[in-house]
Amino acid sequence: MAVARSSPSAGVRWLLLLLILVVQFALLEAGLRVYGSFEGTTTFQQLFTTHPQVGVVLRPGAQIRYTTVEFTTDIAINEQGVRDDAPLGPKLPGERRVLVLGDSLVLSVQVPLAATFCKDLERRLNGRVGSEERWRVINGGVQGYGPVQEWFYFDKIAAAFQPDIVLIVAFVGNDAIEAADAAAWLEQGRPLEDKQPTLNQMRRIVRSSVVLQYARMRWDQLSSRWSTGTPERPLSSYLSDPPPIVGQGLEISRKAFGLIADRARGVGARTAIALMPARFQTDDPDYGRLAEIVRHAGGELVRNSASERFRTTLAPLGLPMVDLQPALAAQPDRIGLFFQRNVHLTPRGHDVVGGALFEFLESSGLTKAAGR
Amino acid sequence: MIFTSLQFVEFFAVVYVLYRLLPHRGQNWMLLGASYVFYGFWDWRFLSLLWGSTIVDFLVARYLGRETDQGKRRWALVLSLLFNFGMLGFFKYFNFFEDSLVVMAGWVGWHLDPLTLDVLLPIGISFYTFMTVSYVIDVYRREIVPTAHLADFALFVAYFPHLVAGPILRASLLLPQIEKPRTITREQIVGGLWLIGWGCFQKMFVADNLAPLVDTVFGPSSTPSGADILVASWAFAFQIYGDFAGYSNIARGVSKLMGIELNVNFLFPYFVTSPQEFWRHWHISLSTWLRDYLYISLGGNRLGTWKTYRNLMITMVLGGLWHGAAWTFVFWGAYQGLMLVIGRAVGAGRDVAMKWSPARILAAFLMFQVTCYGWLIFRAESIQQVGTFTKRLFTAFNPTIATLDSLLVPMLWVVVPLLIVHIAQAREGSESAPVSWPLPVRYALYGAVFYLVLLFGDFEGAQFIYFQF
Numbered sequence: 001m002a003v004a005r006s007s008p009s010a011g012v013r014w015l016l017l018l019l020i021l022v023v024q025f026a027l028l029e030a031g032l033r034v035y036g037s038f039e040g041t042t043t044f045q046q047l048f049t050t051h052p053q054v055g056v057v058l059r060p061g062a063q064i065r066y067t068t069v070e071f072t073t074d075i076a077i078n079e080q081g082v083r084d085d086a087p088l089g090p091k092l093p094g095e096r097r098v099l100v101l102g103d104s105l106v107l108s109v110q111v112p113l114a115a116t117f118c119k120d121l122e123r124r125l126n127g128r129v130g131s132e133e134r135w136r137v138i139n140g141g142v143q144g145y146g147p148v149q150e151w152f153y154f155d156k157i158a159a160a161f162q163p164d165i166v167l168i169v170a171f172v173g174n175d176a177i178e179a180a181d182a183a184a185w186l187e188q189g190r191p192l193e194d195k196q197p198t199l200n201q202m203r204r205i206v207r208s209s210v211v212l213q214y215a216r217m218r219w220d221q222l223s224s225r226w227s228t229g230t231p232e233r234p235l236s237s238y239l240s241d242p243p244p245i246v247g248q249g250l251e252i253s254r255k256a257f258g259l260i261a262d263r264a265r266g267v268g269a270r271t272a273i274a275l276m277p278a279r280f281q282t283d284d285p286d287y288g289r290l291a292e293i294v295r296h297a298g299g300e301l302v303r304n305s306a307s308e309r310f311r312t313t314l315a316p317l318g319l320p321m322v323d324l325q326p327a328l329a330a331q332p333d334r335i336g337l338f339f340q341r342n343v344h345l346t347p348r349g350h351d352v353v354g355g356a357l358f359e360f361l362e363s364s365g366l367t368k369a370a371g372r
Numbered sequence: 373m374i375f376t377s378l379q380f381v382e383f384f385a386v387v388y389v390l391y392r393l394l395p396h397r398g399q400n401w402m403l404l405g406a407s408y409v410f411y412g413f414w415d416w417r418f419l420s421l422l423w424g425s426t427i428v429d430f431l432v433a434r435y436l437g438r439e440t441d442q443g444k445r446r447w448a449l450v451l452s453l454l455f456n457f458g459m460l461g462f463f464k465y466f467n468f469f470e471d472s473l474v475v476m477a478g479w480v481g482w483h484l485d486p487l488t489l490d491v492l493l494p495i496g497i498s499f500y501t502f503m504t505v506s507y508v509i510d511v512y513r514r515e516i517v518p519t520a521h522l523a524d525f526a527l528f529v530a531y532f533p534h535l536v537a538g539p540i541l542r543a544s545l546l547l548p549q550i551e552k553p554r555t556i557t558r559e560q561i562v563g564g565l566w567l568i569g570w571g572c573f574q575k576m577f578v579a580d581n582l583a584p585l586v587d588t589v590f591g592p593s594s595t596p597s598g599a600d601i602l603v604a605s606w607a608f609a610f611q612i613y614g615d616f617a618g619y620s621n622i623a624r625g626v627s628k629l630m631g632i633e634l635n636v637n638f639l640f641p642y643f644v645t646s647p648q649e650f651w652r653h654w655h656i657s658l659s660t661w662l663r664d665y666l667y668i669s670l671g672g673n674r675l676g677t678w679k680t681y682r683n684l685m686i687t688m689v690l691g692g693l694w695h696g697a698a699w700t701f702v703f704w705g706a707y708q709g710l711m712l713v714i715g716r717a718v719g720a721g722r723d724v725a726m727k728w729s730p731a732r733i734l735a736a737f738l739m740f741q742v743t744c745y746g747w748l749i750f751r752a753e754s755i756q757q758v759g760t761f762t763k764r765l766f767t768a769f770n771p772t773i774a775t776l777d778s779l780l781v782p783m784l785w786v787v788v789p790l791l792i793v794h795i796a797q798a799r800e801g802s803e804s805a806p807v808s809w810p811l812p813v814r815y816a817l818y819g820a821v822f823y824l825v826l827l828f829g830d831f832e833g834a835q836f837i838y839f840q841f
Contacts, residue, residue: 008811013811016811016812016815017815017818017819020812020815020816020819021819021822024816024819024820024823025823028823028827070778211823211827214826214827214828215826215827218826218827218831221831222378222831296373296374296377296379296413297379335591340584340587340588341584
């Protein structure tokens with residue numbers, strides 16, 4: 001056996017192992033940059049830039065083709081930094097605007113622009129019989145945003161888009177946890193990266209490497225098992241007995257959404273909230289799988305509990321609110337509403353959400369309030 | 373608590389520290405307690421079945437060991453078999469047979485009111501039942517002497533590395549290792565760690581990445597082309613292999629770290645060239661069990677050609693049913709039996725060395741297709757789906773770019789690394805071969821396995837397929 005016949009010293013062995021790991025790292029990095037198809041790739045990261053008062057924003061003028069095994073999408077960011085082919089100029093006479101705030105579920109890099117629920121909603125609003133108003137629905141979603149970043153983005157950037165309606169799409173799957181993580185930001189009124197140079201430096205290094213981004217993703221998954229007993233931290237929002245961070249996150253979400261509503265009122269817009277469910281809230285096999293994992297970890301996953309918690313927490317704001325889960329759950333083939341690997345809405349899911357939002361805006365009278 | 377979960381890492385870390393600190397008897401008691409904790413994590417209520425099986429078979433074996441009257445011994449054996457297979461039959465097959473009876477009665481115009489019992493399947497029951505049965509039969513045949521220590525026997529039955537998904541161990545292999553003090557060598561630690569890493573690769577990288585591809589095609593609302601079905605069958609072949617062989621390797625690795633050797637359960641089963649050879653390389657602990665306790669008991673090949681074929685069919689149909697209470701498993705067993713009969717009729721089945729030649733590669737590829745049709749039956753949601761998919765394979769093949777992009781390429785990305793390592797391992801006839809490869813090659817392999825599992829493995833704790841059996 002080689003173990004017995006070759007006897008390099010321990011130091012030489014470790015050096016050899018390290019060298020091999022570094023070479024493999026470099027090969028993987030190169031391979032993933034060319035062939036990789038996930039959000040950590042440098043191609044995808046070209047969509048983003050930083051804003052001193054907001055944090056990460058979409059890069060104005062960016063254009064990429066994003067390919068995964070499930071889809072290929074051409075994505076264009078306009079000059080104002082929102083996903084659209086056309087720029088946002090001053091509002092024209094008879095034009096009304098809906099600004100949709102949210103995270104990746106709003107941005108929707110998984111589907112072509114025309115298939116997003118924002119564009120679907122726009123078509124439905126412009127297709128109303130007897131209306132001469134021309135509606136523009138602005139996709140103000142940014143990957144990775146939580147309620148606090150949405151507030152910063154609206155306050156510093158999107159309030160200038162002259163919206164008539166601000167529609168906050170709260171993703172109940174992770175908004176509470178993300179809001180809790182950004183509690184200090186909300187307190188300070190800005191992102192706090194500048195005060196943590198070492199951590200920032202590490203983040204920059206991780207962001208610059210596809211392999212390290214994968215590794216960070218794994219670390220997040222594993223550490224969430226330690227800290228919350230769930231395969232992903234956000235799942236703790238659905239536990240029958242959630243950790244305190246969920247309650248804190250809900251409160252911060254309410255505060256951030258309240259700030260958005262106040263600021264919207266200041267620019268003459270009305271605010272509404274839509275609660276977006278996670279895939280497993282409509283996909284039975286996915287729910288069964290996750291519930292089993294959580295059960296093994298000693299917890300209990302309650303399917304729509306995060307939606308209910310958001311509804312209860314946000315009710316005191318007195319804003320019109322719609323839960324999108326019932327509309328999605330009422331579909332005959334619910335498994336086809338979200339992609340299987342990339343857990344975002346499919347074109348069919350977007351169509352359902354677009355329809356549900358249209359019904360909501362109509363029934364709540366928001367579309368009628370033209371003269372505000 | 374599955375092997376690829378953090379819970380198991382925590383569990384085993386505690387067990388291993390205690391194991392290294394305790395003397396031999398203390399180790400055994402601790403392992404017994406840990407095994408019951410491990411089992412209780414799934415459903416503590418079924419511990420009583422495990423204990424019942426342990427006590428009954430311990431007592432029966434003791435009786436068989438001292439009794440000389442062959443008639444009484446036979447009765448004791450029959451009682452033990454009735455007890456074991458009665459429990460297995462009730463918990464695993466009650467609903468299946470009852471539903472089937474109601475359907476069949478309907479065919480002849482009888483209406484039977486189904487007796488609805490919500491019977492849960494105790495995890496691992498198929499595995500530990502076969503172990504205790506083999507122990508009693510071995511004692512009955514006077515091939516082994518029954519152990520005098522209930523705790524040793526209980527550990528043999530409940531030893532956590534094999535408890536819920538095998539390998540199905542023989543008492544002659546495991547009991548002596550339990551009874552005698554163990555030493556742990558450096559080779560065992562190196563070999564054990566390699567098997568754990570390799571098993572994680574097989575499960576988390578290979579099996580769990582193939583599962584979504586397979587599920588897409590075999591899903592209830594899917595209408596795939598014949599080409600999609602073919603590629604999904606290939607993918608499922610590697611999914612179930614990675615899943616089960618991965619589990620077996622982690623079990624062997626974990627056990628090796630404690631100085632206890634378990635038997636090899638898989639040996640490059642997709643490199644074989646005949647059905648006979650396949651069953652000597654796939655789920656070896658089950659196939660040898662079926663051979664030794666069923667096929668040979670039925671007469672084996674000693675009663676002429678036709679009875680040999682009959683025995684093969686009976687053995688494999690029951691082997692199929694062992695996998696699960698569904699007609700697809702029965703059909704899969706019948707298909708395997710038929711392949712063995714055909715293989716025997718044409719004189720195939722010699723176990724040949726893994727030396728590569730164009731003819732052997734072609735034969736292995738063709739045998740792989742035969743195996744994959746079996747996997748199609750095994751994976752199908754229903755017998756109707758088997759019929760539909762078989763028809764599509766021959767009448768609506770229609771390969772498209774989507775077949776290539778969404779199925780074949782993602783499948784090859786996962787399977788090719790496995791095959792490259794397997795080809796090298798097969799030359800030396802062992803999955804443990806890498807631990808003796810030259811240092812740079814070995815480290816390169818360790819690094820590749822580490823990166824592939826870390827970056828592309830499934831960390832969501834997907835269950836092992838064989839847990840349901």
